[in-house]
Amino acid sequence: MVVDAGSFGLQAEAVAFLASLRARGCSPNTERVYAGRVALYLSYCRMRRLDWRTPGFLGLAGLQRWLVETPLPPRAGRVRLGSVRYRSRGTANAVMTVVGEFLRFGAVHGWVSAGTAGLLSQPKLLRFTPPGFDRGESGQYQVDAAAFRFRGTEPGYEDLSDEQIRRMIALAASARDRFLIALLACTGLRIGEALGLHRGDMHLLASSRVVGCGIEGPHVHVRRRMDNPNRALAKSRHHRFVPVTADLVALYTDYQYERDDVAEAAESEMVFVNLFRAPLGRAMSYPNAKEMFGRLARALGQACRPHMLRHSAATRWLRDGVDRDVVQRLLGHASPLSMERYRHVDDGEARAAVEHVGSLGECR
Template sequence: MGRDEVLGAFGRYLRFERDLSPHTVRAYLTDVSSLLDHLNRPVEDLDVAVLREWLAGQHDAGKARATLARRAACARTFTAYCHRQGWLAEDPGLLLGSAKAPRDLPAVLDQEQAQEVMDSASGVEPKELRDRAILELLYATGVRVSELCGLDVDDVDRDRHVVRVMGKGRKERSVPFGLPALRALDRWCIHGRPLWARAGSGPALFLGVRGGRIDAGTVRRVVHAALAQVEGAPDMGPHGLRHSAATHLLEGGADLRSVQELLGHASLNSTQIYTHVSIERLRAAYKQAHPRA
């Protein structure tokens, strides 16, 4: 098969069978396009030596370790697909190893800073009501910014204090939230949202000033603005509130499996980084407080 035919077929597989996001599909196709350019021969000639040469070239070009790990993973997905299609007699990706990307500990708020962030959005104007509800819900649930933007009014179960979230891979989960988030949502839905809602607003829970569904960029600006008002708070986006929520849950005694379910992680390995965060904070507190530290 020709290069464009291979890319087209692989792209359809990623979109319709793997159900990956458009952003992820673009990233995969960019990496595979680079690999095929390096191969410069029919895909049937792809072997582990070519894969290693391609990655070595990326390394020599100064690509970060995390980038190399991601591209190796993409290559393995591609070769497995080609093998299933019958274009490769064997799957060379099975022989391809790669170093794991380093996992930096995420910046998180302490619990007092989190409270100050929530309190930074106060007032009775629609924007202030919306921003407070966004901050409260992000911190209460640890949902991703894309999940928050996709919420509809009916996704909030007020009686059970649960929000229904559509996560990665179109996997639905229910996430609980507390009274502060419920109160903020009620104030927004009763006193704020009706003033911004338009004929084209649809069921979106959070709206922009023109009445359309809120976008991720607006949510990021809301979070950055709130954090800027809290002295000593790290500068981070919505994902920082997700990190903080997970860390505070573990520090409060929640078990790792429960936090995994709340965050919508497919693997427990993704959740375990928050135990490292908690240990680092414990170590810092120990050094500061223990006379023999």
């Protein structure tokens, strides 16, 4: 929810916008991030004495500049003399995207004028069209591009080496955390999919026919459920299963021994539950997982986020020659275009290619 800074009551339009995200089946993480960005926009308008419904071109352009020029407050417990943090242009673009969605939502419901909504985009001719798109006789492809957006380079996707993943598992404080890290790294599950797993989804025997499942070998079922107690949500709307290895089954067994020592966890159907702090036995939440990965990042001295493990799994499969269609199914992507982000060339591959060409030259 978003609270009005003046009346301390709910900001009705912002709350309605967030409710629309929930109705569309967006994840709690998306809703939480959007709430913060909408609140940031409303706070900016209040500070500049702007009506958020009619900010005008100058108001929106000012917001874009303000986002990158205003220092961020120091993180709790991490104040360093002389250190000042600013939002990146990428973060500013993400905020402006949410502001645009919020204002368009307001225009649909009559809270925001069509003129304001019209400021948010402008026509743009693309030099490169999407794969498979026919330009037609005109030879042009026009889209509506965001009007308030910084130009920048693509940040790329970070992955982790096998050694880095092993270090993460070794530094994890509990069997539960070790299993969670290994599960994400070995299966490519999203964090929401992992936290939304039920114990009935874990088919870890050589044969699961006794529970009515005809899939052979150990595997995990990934299902989209809207009623998980921790609001964890699988992004893909299609059920899939992902095979798992014997090593992962062994880590799950270790976790079960640890879990059995907490009586409150026995009644929960969720795989990942609180074992070390109250409320014991409750389903593990997104903030819990984020805190755990934050501790690991500080211990390792490097970034380690859940999605990096998913990216690492996909990259490893593709480099090992796994068919792209198989990788797409394992990851739960609906479109093959989503696979493009995972295949990138590492230093070793680049050097091997150059040395191969060099060796051919020597043969001549």
